[in-house]
Amino acid sequence: MTNSTPGPDFVGRHIGPSQSEIDAMLEVIGYPSVDALVDKATPATIRISEALDVEAAPSEAAVLAELREKASRNKVLTSMIGLGYYGTHTPGVIKRNILENPAWYTAYTPYQPEISQGRLEALLNFQTVVSDLTGLQTSSASLLDEGTAVAEAMALMHRATRAKDDAVLLIDAQVLPQSIAVTQTRADAVGFEVVVADLRGATTADALRELAGDRPVFGVVVQYPAANGEIVDWAALGTAAHDAGALVTAAADLLALTLLKSPGEWGADIAVGTTQRFGVPMGFGGPHAGYMCVRDGLERNLPGRLVGVSIDADGAQAFRLALQTREQHIRREKATSNICTAQVLLAVMASMYAVYHGPDGLRRIAREVHGKAVGLAAALRAGGVELVADSFFDTLTAVVSGRADAVVSAALDRGVNVWRVDADHVSLSVDETTTEAELAAVAAAFGVNAPVPSDGTPTWAASLVRESHFLGHPVFSTHHSETEMLRYLRGLADRDYALDRGMIPLGSCTMKLNATTEMESITWPEFANLHPFAPADQTVGIRELIGELEQWLCAITGYDSVSLQPNAGAQGEFAGLLAIHAYHQAHGNGHRNVCLIPASAHGTNAASAAMAGMKVVVVKTAPTGEIDMDDLKLKLKQHGENLAAIMVTYPSTHGVYEDTITELCDLVHEAGGQVYVDGANLNALVGLAQPGVFGGDVSHLNLHKTFCIPHGGGGPGVGPVAVRSHLAPYLPNHPLSAHAGPATGVGPISAAPFGSASILPISWAYVRLMGGAGLTQATQAAVVNANYVAARLNEHYPVLYTGEGGLVAHECILDLRGLTKESGITVDDVAKRLIDYGFHAPTMSFPVAGTLMVEPTESESQAELDRFCEAMIAIRAEIQAVIDGAVSADDSVLRGAPHTALSLAGDWPYAYPRKEAAYPAGVDPLRKYWAPVRRIDGAYGDRNLICSCPAPEAYED
Incomplete structure (x- = not known):
């Protein structure tokens, strides 16, 4: 294998080690060539x-040209299809500084919270937005999309109600069709029965049981507003469901909830949905951050991740993933969900959209959207077109009596996509990007006059107009100028560790280079x-x-x-x-x-x-x-x-x-x-x-x-x-x-x-x-890098498992169990000390407790691998000092890690010097990463569960 192999320059730029570095690493491993090493290992x-x-393409420029050509064969028309996907304006400061910023997109899951404080704060903002708007207690840090969030709610309701085998899930017929279908797929797999019906008249427990075929009901799902646009007062349904021993899930539009009574206020137990229209492009379907929020008492049943507030070793406020043992996949075969991830980057974007606009800005956008829909509805009615609902936010369903195809075609001729519900009905949704010219075009497709938007005052029943406040935390009223927003985003990014700072050697997670050219086209319209x-x-x-x-x-x-x-x-x-x-x-x-x-x-x-x-x-x-x-x-x-x-x-x-x-x-x-x-x-x-x-x-x-x-x-x-x-x-x-x-x-x-x-x-x-040859070369480089790390560290930390010839594949497990037994120093201590050396920790205690699993990938150069190995060897010496009795485990620099800049400035209660804490051997002062907080007390955060932005006085305390 060689980086000078004829072919695209990109292969050599993607693969970290040069040929001379490969040769040097092979010498340490003890093999004459890459082929000899790979032949022995596999x-x-x-x-x-x-x-x-x-x-392989000849160059990066050629690939971008090919992508441009493919993009040109897509037609981007005005979308009024709706159904959970809407046009939205992504603020430029968010697009450039989050979506296109490697400090955000190359970070890993915040399992090491001390070096993830920026994105954890952003996710706490996200949870606050969702909790405030839905009127419920606890939001997760995002789910995969709205359809799967509805399916997750089904599983949560079934588990929380301890439902009997014959219990039924009732879904209103106006829930989004893709959500119904995804939920049905999940239900079929585990034998749940789903009944889809019109639930608007189901106002008693007996009525629900009748719809369920005289069987118990464990859950009810409604769309708020409905897929056809109708705003329904579901309060009586909520009471009926609770009387029947069931829980209620509302799939709710967050932008509508800035003007519409929250689900929590009318009795929903769970709210789910998508945050796509909060500044995240439709993107032909994703990725978008779904959400789930639950009332008090259900938080330990939430699937996925939950960010909470805790304190660090100095008592300072710090953020972390809360209730991690609650993560469903940890329950293995007893789980009701397999979720072990989130949509963090998109959740961060959505949260910052809310931060940038604030509550007043969100209300203004919602009023503009509603005003367009009201104006269009008036024009349609004036032209003799009947609407299926008088109460709506942004979506209208028109009765066209056999003319649906003609109307859809006429709108298409004018550059607008609307949705054909069936031969007699056409649905259309407006959003923040809809212009008056587009409203006029779609009105003309129906044969009516151009509409005049209203001022956006809610037109639905006064009992469903929102009166409760939301987003009162100062973060949502502070960063409305681009200057302030830019600095806020930069400040958060500076608290995090991502691949733009250094290697993230996580086993099983393959944190490799995400090249700029690969990323470039995702924001093309x-x-x-x-x-x-x-x-x-x-x-x-x-x-x-x-x-x-x-x-x-x-x-x-x-x-x-x-x-x-x-x-x-x-x-x-x-x-x-x-x-x-x-x-x-x-x-x-x-x-x-x-x-x-x-x-x-x-x-x-x-x-x-x-x-x-x-x-x-x-x-x-x-x-x-x-x-x-x-x-x-x-x-x-x-x-x-x-x-x-x-x-x-x-x-x-x-x-x-x-x-x-x-x-x-x-x-x-x-x-x-x-x-x-x-x-x-x-x-x-x-x-x-x-x-x-x-x-x-x-x-x-x-x-x-x-x-x-x-x-x-x-x-x-x-x-x-x-x-x-x-x-x-x-x-x-x-x-x-x-x-x-x-x-x-x-x-x-x-x-x-x-x-x-x-x-x-x-x-x-x-x-x-990369092409086939480049992809193969990347695999070979990953194997070389992993075996080099194993060879260098084996005498300091035994490599737990090896294959033929003592070789590993693309990752290796370092066994610290013997050292822990001798010294009391744990893998957690090593992980936190690595922060002081400027590294994200390897994977901790998986798949074997008390070990570290290292995967360097092909992207890392020998210099970066050596920097990591030397840090691990230096930490081994620090552990030896504990074993030799020179210092106790509790008084060691390992147990005190990580060390913040602030901790160096105050009283110093430790026996080891400040310089050893902050600048251990091999750390370049010019590229020093400072953790923003000390080691976080996870148990404190779980005992005192706070999962939305704390009150301002909490910061003062």
Whole structure:
């Protein structure tokens, strides 16, 4: 492998080590060449014999030109389709300084809160916006989209009410159609019954029970305002549901809630929805930050992440992820959700939209939107067009009696997309971007005069007009000038550690370079401003790009078909398991419901299996770290008749190429099961081996790991599912898009037909820039880097698991358990001390408690690897001082870490000097990163749960 190999310059820019550095690292590892190292590390039984056939573009400029050409084949018309997706103005200061800023988009999930204070504060703002507007107590830090948020609410209501097996979920018929469909997919998998009905007249418990077929009701879901635009007073329904022992979920529009009575005020227990129209482009469907907010008493049932307020070691206020043991996927097979991620980057954008505009600005935008809708409604009525609802916010549904196609066509001729509900009804939604000229155009399509917008005073019943205040915290009234906003965003970014500062050596997370050229096209209007349900002839370019990316992913993995709909890795797991279940069912084997999962697997594997209606059976880990093949054979013998699948990560979660993988696949197939290969570690396989060839039937692929979509501080992610041909008929599809999947598919698992489509150009550009040879070279470099780190650190921290020749794959596990036993110093102490050295910590205590898992990726140069290794070696010496009795663990520099600049300025109660605390050996003073807070007290934050912006006096205290 060499960076001077003929080909695009980009390959050499993406791969961190130069050829001379590769040679030097190989010498330390003890191998004469990259090929010799890779041949020894990877089993011959899985290696592909031919080079990866993906052509590379000649240059970055050429790739941008290709993307421009594809973008030109999209038609960006005025969208009045609505259905949960709206035009919005992204303030330039937010677009440039968050969405296009690597300080925000290259950060990792804030599991190390001391170096994540900026984005944690932004997420606390997000939670405050959602909580204030919905009138409920506790909001999560975002979910994947509105459709999946409704499905998550269903699971929460079922669990919280301890529902009986025959209990029913009632969904109002005017909930968004994609939300109903996604919820139905989830319900079918676990055997919940969903009844869709008109709930407007259901004002008693008996009426609800009648709609449920005389069965108990565990939950009710309504849209507020409804999909047809109608604003319904749901208070009586809420009372009836509670009388029936059910919970109530309102899927609510946050912009409408600035003028409309909040769900919490009329009795909803849960509110869900999307924050897309708070400054996040439609992007052909995503990514957007969904939300969920719950009343007091339900917060410990929330799926996903929750940011809370705590204190640090000096008593200063600090932010952290609260109630982390509450995260559903940690409950494994007992989980009701597999969510382990969020949409952090988009949640940050939405929160800053609210910060920038403040409560008065949001109300002004909402009044302008409503005023346009009122004016248009008046013009339609004056022209003899009947509307289905008199009470609305921004959406009108017109009765056109057989003329729907003609009206839609007439609007299209005038450059406007409206929504054909059926032959007799047309729906249209206005938003903050809608102009008077566009209102006139759509009015003309109906044959009526141009409208005159009203002043936006709410036209619905006075009892539903909002009177309660929101966003009273000073953060929402302070940053309204661009100067103040710019400085606020810069200040928050300065508190964080992201890839723009240094290596993030997280095992299993593959924090690699997200190149600027890859990112460039996502804000182009031709990609960013497409509605996901726009007519197919307007989305030719983006769907061609999606098709090409699917083909490349098939070529890379050896599978036959790919769906890009899953908008997170766990969603891809769920989709893959649904495909397996549907395959068995179609072949008369519906009884096959056992899923074998190794003990070392990530919690989402078991959680996804449970969500797919499967029974989880754990396979033991052998002492050497591999799957215990004897235990596997025993479990196959015990459960073979009912075996649905095995979920196995390859290379293993322990960072080793197991040479038993082909035997494992054969044994499972012989027993009638399917093999699910978790794609979390695909960065060790690309160009070397293909899971679809060595025995896998299905895999999910983390585009936010292997294929360069940025982690964004904990999201967005994309988790496509790839399958062999026999499972292709069971991939996800979508009721509103014939192009999204097979007619025989399992239904939608995300709200949009192609999931987070607007960020797929990132992975398209990465593959196109690298080509097959470059992708293979990247994998080889990742293996070299990981083995170099293992070789340098093994004498200081034993590498827990290795494969052939003592080698690892793309990551290694450093075992600190013996050192902890001798010294009392824990992996947490090492993680916090690494902050003082200027590093994000490796993955802590996964998959083995008391260890650190390191994955350097191909992007890091030898100089950065050496900087990390030298920091770890220096920390090892600090641990030795404790072991030797020179200092106690409690008085050591490790236990005191991290050290802030402020802590150096005051009284100094420590035996070690200030310089040793702040500038340990090897730290360059010119690039010193200062943690903004000391070590955070997590238990305090959980005991004193605060999950929205604290009152101003809290800051003074």
